Amino acid sequence: MQEKGTQVKLDEVQCSSGTPITVIRFAGDITSVSQAAVLGTYQGLPESAKRILLDFSRVEYLNSSGIALVIQMMIAASKHGQTIKTFGLTPHFQKVFTMVGITKYTSLHPDEQTACAAFSE
Amino acid sequence: MQEKGTQVKLDEVQCSSGTPITVIRFAGDITSVSQAAVLGTYQGLPESAKRILLDFSRVEYLNSSGIALVIQMMIAASKHGQTIKTFGLTPHFQKVFTMVGITKYTSLHPDEQTACAAFSE
Amino acid sequence: MDKNPSTIELHLPSRLGYEKIAMNTAASAARLMGFTDERIEDLKTAIAEACINAMEHGNKFDESLRVGVILSMSEDSLEVKVLDTGSGAQQRTVAPDIDRKMHEEEQARGMGMFLIQSLVDEAEWVSSPRTGSYARMVIHLHHTND
Amino acid sequence: MDKNPSTIELHLPSRLGYEKIAMNTAASAARLMGFTDERIEDLKTAIAEACINAMEHGNKFDESLRVGVILSMSEDSLEVKVLDTGSGAQQRTVAPDIDRKMHEEEQARGMGMFLIQSLVDEAEWVSSPRTGSYARMVIHLHHTND
Ligand SMILES: Nc1ncnc2c1ncn2[C@@H]1O[C@H](COP(=O)(O)OP(=O)(O)O)[C@@H](O)[C@H]1O
Ligand SMILES: Nc1ncnc2c1ncn2[C@@H]1O[C@H](COP(=O)(O)OP(=O)(O)O)[C@@H](O)[C@H]1O
Numbered sequence: 027m028q029e030k031g032t033q034v035k036l037d038e039v040q041c042s043s044g045t046p047i048t049v050i051r052f053a054g055d056i057t058s059v060s061q062a063a064v065l066g067t068y069q070g071l072p073e074s075a076k077r078i079l080l081d082f083s084r085v086e087y088l089n090s091s092g093i094a095l096v097i098q099m100m101i102a103a104s105k106h107g108q109t110i111k112t113f114g115l116t117p118h119f120q121k122v123f124t125m126v127g128i129t130k131y132t133s134l135h136p137d138e139q140t141a142c143a144a145f146s147e
Numbered sequence: 148m149q150e151k152g153t154q155v156k157l158d159e160v161q162c163s164s165g166t167p168i169t170v171i172r173f174a175g176d177i178t179s180v181s182q183a184a185v186l187g188t189y190q191g192l193p194e195s196a197k198r199i200l201l202d203f204s205r206v207e208y209l210n211s212s213g214i215a216l217v218i219q220m221m222i223a224a225s226k227h228g229q230t231i232k233t234f235g236l237t238p239h240f241q242k243v244f245t246m247v248g249i250t251k252y253t254s255l256h257p258d259e260q261t262a263c264a265a266f267s268e
Numbered sequence: 269m270d271k272n273p274s275t276i277e278l279h280l281p282s283r284l285g286y287e288k289i290a291m292n293t294a295a296s297a298a299r300l301m302g303f304t305d306e307r308i309e310d311l312k313t314a315i316a317e318a319c320i321n322a323m324e325h326g327n328k329f330d331e332s333l334r335v336g337v338i339l340s341m342s343e344d345s346l347e348v349k350v351l352d353t354g355s356g357a358q359q360r361t362v363a364p365d366i367d368r369k370m371h372e373e374e375q376a377r378g379m380g381m382f383l384i385q386s387l388v389d390e391a392e393w394v395s396s397p398r399t400g401s402y403a404r405m406v407i408h409l410h411h412t413n414d
Numbered sequence: 415m416d417k418n419p420s421t422i423e424l425h426l427p428s429r430l431g432y433e434k435i436a437m438n439t440a441a442s443a444a445r446l447m448g449f450t451d452e453r454i455e456d457l458k459t460a461i462a463e464a465c466i467n468a469m470e471h472g473n474k475f476d477e478s479l480r481v482g483v484i485l486s487m488s489e490d491s492l493e494v495k496v497l498d499t500g501s502g503a504q505q506r507t508v509a510p511d512i513d514r515k516m517h518e519e520e521q522a523r524g525m526g527m528f529l530i531q532s533l534v535d536e537a538e539w540v541s542s543p544r545t546g547s548y549a550r551m552v553i554h555l556h557h558t559n560d
Contacts, residue, residue: 058430087434089462094523097515104516118455125532126525127512179284208288210316215377218369225370239309246386247379248366276435277425289422289442296438300431 032056032063036071039079041142048075049138053084056092064095068102076108077145081138083114093126100131113141153177153184157192160200162263169196170259174205177213185216189223197229198266202259204235214247221252234262278337280319282327282352287319290337290350297339298346302409310387311348311407317380318350318403326352326401336400344409345389351402356395361385424483426465428473428498433465436483436496443485444492447555456533457494457553463526464496464549472498472547482546490555491535497548502541507531 037049050067071078080096082088103110113135115123120134135141158170171188192199201217203209224231234256236244241255256262278293280286291312298308319335327333336351361381368374385391390406424439426432437458444454465481473479482497507527514520531537536552 087462089433089459089466090525090529091466091523093525094521097512097522101516101518101522116455118452118459122459122529122533125529126510130512131516208316210287210313210320211379211383212320212377214379215375218366218376222370222372222376237309239306239313243313243383243387246383247364251366252370274427274429276427276432277423278439279423281420281422283420285446286422288446289439292442293424293435293439296435300434 032060033084034063034067036067039138039142042146045077045145047077047079047142047145049079049081051081051084053086055087056085056095057087057089058091060092060095064092064099065102068099073106078103078108078110079138079141079145080110080112080132081114082112082119083137085114088119088122093122093128097128100128104131109145111135111141111144113137153181154205155184155188157188160259160263163267166198166266168198168200168263168266170200170202172202172205174207176208177206177216178208178210179212181213181216185213185220186223189220194227199224199229199231200259200262200266201231201233201253202235203233203240206235209240209243214243214249218249221249225252230266232256232262232265234258274341276339276341278339279334280337281331282323282329282333282335283331284320284323284329286335287316287323290319290335291316293337294339294346294348297341298407301341301346303346303407307407311346311405314384314387314391314405315348315350317384318348318405321357321380321403322350322352322354325357326354328354336402345406346409347404347406349402349404351400353400355397356401357381357393357403358395361391420487422485422487424485425480426483427477428469428475428479428481429477430466430469430475432481433462433469436465436481437462439483440485440492440494443487444553447487447492449492449553449555453553457492457551460530460533460537460551461494461496463530464494464551467503467526467549468496468498468500471503472500474500482548491552492555493550493552495548495550497546499546501543502547503527503539503549504541507537 031054033053035051038046039049040046048071100110110132112132115134123129152175154174156172159167160170161167169192221231231253233253236255254265276297280289294315295308295312298311322335323329333353338349340347363382364379369376388405389408392404395401422443426435440461441454441458444457468481469475479499484495486493509528510525515522534551535554538550541547
């Protein structure tokens with residue numbers, strides 16, 4: 027009853043570049059109970075998914091345990107030669123991600139289009 | 148520090164009918180400390196203002212003491228042969244106004260246009 | 269203090285405006301439980317009215333006296349008790365008579381208890397001058413009528 | 415209980431998710447005081463982290479143990495103490511090292527105290543096993559830098 031949980035939706039989009047991009051769309055809360063939603067979803071992606079976009083635009087609550095799961099996903103992705111970009115974080119959580127230093131390993135974009143376009147740079 | 152207070156703005160609009168309508172636009176809180184904002188504003192209107200529109204669309208918090216002030220304004224207006232219509236109440240406060248019975252003496256409208264048009268019916 | 273794991277306690281000074289804190293605390297408990305926005309609005313108004321009554325009639329606006337708000341969450345209902353240090357509400361809830369109000373035969377104010385009663389599924393007022401009086405309100409997650 | 419008229423007390427069970435109630439209670443106190451939305455977001459995250467630490471490290475997730483949240487509002491600052499029944503945080507706040515995290519030389523988690531420290535104007539951890547330990551956070555209404 028008390029944990030709202032994380033909703034996840036997978037999408038594939040094609041940007042100007044033409045290379046398919048896997049979008050993981052999160053909604054709800056990302057907390058310590060989001061292991062399956064964050065890491066499980068990542069592990070379910072095919073090896074061929076090299077470009078991953080994290081959509082935080084419908085996330086209502088994010089805490090340091092949730093951010094730790096995002097870091098764990100980034101560790102795994104870096105081992106598999108995958109690139110992760112993110113969009114949809116509120117200004118507050120953009121600040122928090124920057125404080126923690128995550129921006130050294132992923133880029134934060136205001137919206138899906140900008141994030142998508144950044145893959146072809 | 149703790150009371151946000153009521154902001155009031157006066158407007159005059161002309162609807163299809165052509166007769167000028169005085170609009171009292173409230174913003175912020177309407178509570179027991181809103182005496183001047185509600186009754187004071189009403190008392191400052193010229194006698195010629197026969198059609199009064201209350202705009203609640205930017206009200207954030209309204210309680211029973213605030214509603215009592217609106218009733219007092221309606222009592223005064225009825226003595227002066229003025230008509231009051233309202234718009235911009237949330238569905239919750241439309242329900243509350245209806246429960247209290249205010250809808251017998253004023254009509255609640257979804258937006259300014261509908262409220263305005265209702266004067267010429 | 270109640271040791272039930274699903275009980276939340278809030279204590280506020282008797283100062284007008286602070287009822288908003290109780291409204292928002294209760295709203296987030298109700299949201300955690302899965303209540304709809306509509307029910308949460310109902311609860312917020314009921315709690316605001318109960319807190320204002322506790323501050324005004326119960327604690328006579330003595331800011332050093334506290335208003336207690338006890339939220340008890342069960343599987344399918346949320347109970348809220350609003351406590352003050354006074355002797356409690358004596359009169360029964362009366363529905364406002366808008367005609368009498370418009371003709372100035374009754375005060376414009378005096379709608380708080382009626383709104384509480386109308387907006388929640390259960391409401392009662394308990395007077396116990398020894399331990400403090402309270403208004404008790406309950407909303408059910410799966411209520412049949414509305 | 416503190417009798418200061420501008421003190422608000424909240425007591426929650428040590429259950430994950432309930433920190434949201436503390437976040438919203440504190441947010442409405444901060445809003446009453448006139449803090450900006452940005453500062454309120456900072457405070458909410460800091461309080462969430464402090465509550466989660468109190469539940470996990472202080473109260474070992476024993477749901478019958480409570481987390482206390484004491485909000486003290488003064489003219490120009492809001493102080494929040496988050497209390498638990500444990501012996502307090504012993505270690506100093508360390509900034510996360512993202513390179514070490516990415517190379518799995520340090521845990522992915524372990525950012526709570528750092529975030530608290532970074533997001534509020536003053537932060538300290540007081541260990542007093544007798545009366546309960548607490549994290550103390552302060553935000554100022556008119557802070558000069560940031
Ligand atoms: N907590 C309380 N303690 C003592 N008396 C109360 C309390 N709540 C309500 N009452 C009594 O009930 C009456 C009706 O309350 P209410 O319907 O809220 O209207 P109002 O507060 O505007 O008078 C009050 O005037 C008061 O006499
Ligand atoms: N309220 C507390 N009581 C006891 N120990 C604490 C408390 N808060 C923090 N700590 C200690 O400080 C450490 C760092 O906390 P934090 O930075 O929030 O990261 P994490 O909780 O993820 O370990 C914790 O692992 C714990 O040992």
